[in-house]
Amino acid sequence: MQARQKDSLLVASVKDSLGGAIITFALACVMIGLRVDVASGRGAELFLEHRWLAVAAAVVIVFAGRFAMNVFFWKREDPPSLNLSGFLPKGGLSTGTSSVLKYALLGLAVVLPFALMFWLGARGSRQYIDLAILVLTYVMLGWGLNIVVGLAGLLDLGYVAFYAVGAYSYALLAHYFGFSFWICLPLAGILAAFWGIILGFPVLRLRGDYLAIVTLAFGEIIRVVLLNWYQFTGGPDGLSGIPRPSFFGLEFTRGEGGFASFFGLDYSSIHRIIFLYYLIFAMALFTNFVTMRLRRMPIGRAWEALREDEIACRALGINTTTTKLTAFALGAMFAGFAGSFFATRQGFISPESFTFLESAIILAIVVLGGLGSQIGVVIAAIVMIGGFEFFREFEEYRMLVFGMIMVVIMVWKPRGLISSRTPSVALSKNAKGISADLVQEGHG
Template sequence: MSASPRASSPASSNGSEPVGAAFILKKAVLSALVALGLFSLMVGVRTEAGQSGQLEYWTRFGELASLVGAVFIGSIVVELLRMWLGPRGGLGSFVPSSVQNGMSVAGRYLAPALLIFTFLVPVIFYNQRYILDLGILVLTYVMLGWGLNVVVGLAGLLDLGYVAFYAVGAYSYGLLSTTFGLSFWICLPLAGILAAFWGVLLGFPVLRLRGDYLAIVTLAFGEIIRLVLINWQDVTGGPNGISGIPRPSLFGIPLTPGEGGLASMLGIPFSPTHRIVFLFYLILALALLTNWVTIRLRRLPIGRAWEALREDEVACRALGINITTTKLTAFATGAMFGGFAGAFFATRQGFISPESFTFQESALVLAIVVLGGMGSQLGVALAALAMIGGFELFRSLEVYRMLVFGLAMVLIMIWRPRGIVGHRAPTVFLEKSKSISSDLVKEGHG
């Protein structure tokens, strides 16, 4: 059997079901009718408020006709493509297997190449503030993605309120530094510990819930934290937030102009870019710490227990694994990294308010984890780059930005339903590390 499956598939599809011109036309007409129904009111009739507030409307049958025509022709094209590419084609078959093999080879060198490039970004783009800021933003989300990956990807617990821990971290640093004048480097671990503490506090009551119920409760927790931040005016400043949060120092040396600043100590002229570069390397170091700890944890019994929990909770109980504490440690670890990222966010912005910690952020970080491939460190980093960087890339498209972005996400999920990096790498091996197909890896039940 040397024939490729693709060569035989059109024949089988023709044999098994009648795919003729009539079938395609029928489908296209049906799609066109649906389009007509949808667009006749959305596009066909244009309404506006007139000058004295009265309703003005006019018809646009030309545009309507062209839209319906486009759907009709598009539907025929899609059907023809489907015929050529075989019955089960999907979008995966647009990528030939040779290219996919090449991609897996490239994947081995991708992570180191990406890392080296990231280190060089401040050198290459020293004068482009926009790119440096974007890099910092992307790295912040890479870190958040890696943090949430512990909870969602490894332990299989669907957490829709991750932003709560980000907020706890940010407010911890904001309040500790403005009230007690503590430095960033003291506050950073404190922010992580406090976030982990809140993670455990949330975990205790909710971890007996599973699946959808857990997701809803964590969602509510995220909202509760935000509402507390808005309404507890005496402490958090309410909607006004906290301003004047101290900028980070290089182990006590401030990055300011004039005497005692880093620039004058090194004898170089001061530039505001120094701080941006410093922030870039700071978040890079924090993200790499997250990555390193996660990779180490996966190879330790606790990390294996997280993955086992995702695979089969009942079997874990039979093997003497305490499910409650195992889930709590996953929650606390993820929350701690969220707290670190939050502290960084606060020191970068210098100002925080509850507006920065909406559900939108939780959803974005979760999308990064799911898109990247749950459990994969490289996948999450790529997804963060694609989501945050890609969103910036489409800025020129203005109002269509969300549309194009949404379409891109849908296409990726059709092409790779288990994320960019779908397979799982074993944590321990005797002879050879064989990556495990995503079909076998469970997603967890919450």
């Protein structure tokens, strides 16, 4: 009896693995086994390259992998994963751990540049501080989009358009009027919010995924216009020579009147990098501060109520159009701030930086982090952007892995990494978080 059981387990596993292997072969035989490329010497002629070993490897890996999974996990009556799951945290992080995590991350972010300088020196730490700036930019964008998607439940796939508006506003204002960064920063935010209202007004009554597609279309329209309006935006060549920000009027330049000489330091290019780091850090914290405060105010509660049930909101006398528009405009404004930071940091912008992929990455950060969760956005940004940059050596495979990780994390945790919601107002001191299973994801 025991032996037969074992036998049928094996047979079943082999059958299943064979199925997987056949599928893999069908997927791989043409797309991996053969490669069509343009011969460099012979004009535009195409030639074939055979890579059957790679196909064989893929098939064997899938067969062996599925077989092992079948034998040890899926088809067993007592899969070891049952024992294993006891060790994993259940249902995401609890409110207590996540608040500890919050302060730990905040502390780390404050000391990071100096710690890096201490360990690696000015030269060695530069690339890491640059990476930290990038991560913080995405944290800020994620927090901005979290207002729109996480709180108000409006699916926005064209968020990068407002990032672009912010960046181009600063670049153009500086180019044509010679305004400084500090004047342009609020202007860029206001312009982006203005565009948010203009684009949002007609589309915000659409339901969930239609809204997503229209926002995607608007994002692309703005990009195509930037690409083709040569006289104004420089077209695909972009705009360069965007002025750098100053520290209360002190430029980060060598010599008299610069930042270094004012404070009696030796000039080093790292000063500006560290300044940029703290600048984006402050901007991100500002975004977070405003969002957290708004959540506890009537408008924030109305956003969340809107995500839960729009019809009920209307029955309670809430003007859903203006409520949605404020969320959209506010999200756009923060993207505009981040955009002008991006422009000043790079010193050069072109439409290439504002493709749909950027929107997708920001949205992925928000959703993977856990909709509406501020700390989730931080973790997701560190994992996605940080991890992404660490695989820089595997340039070719980076985006492939990125896409696959998006799928894997979503399948593993559809509600995101942090999936509990803190009430915005409570009677008792120790009110618990609300499990995300109860929280709606927006109308539609």
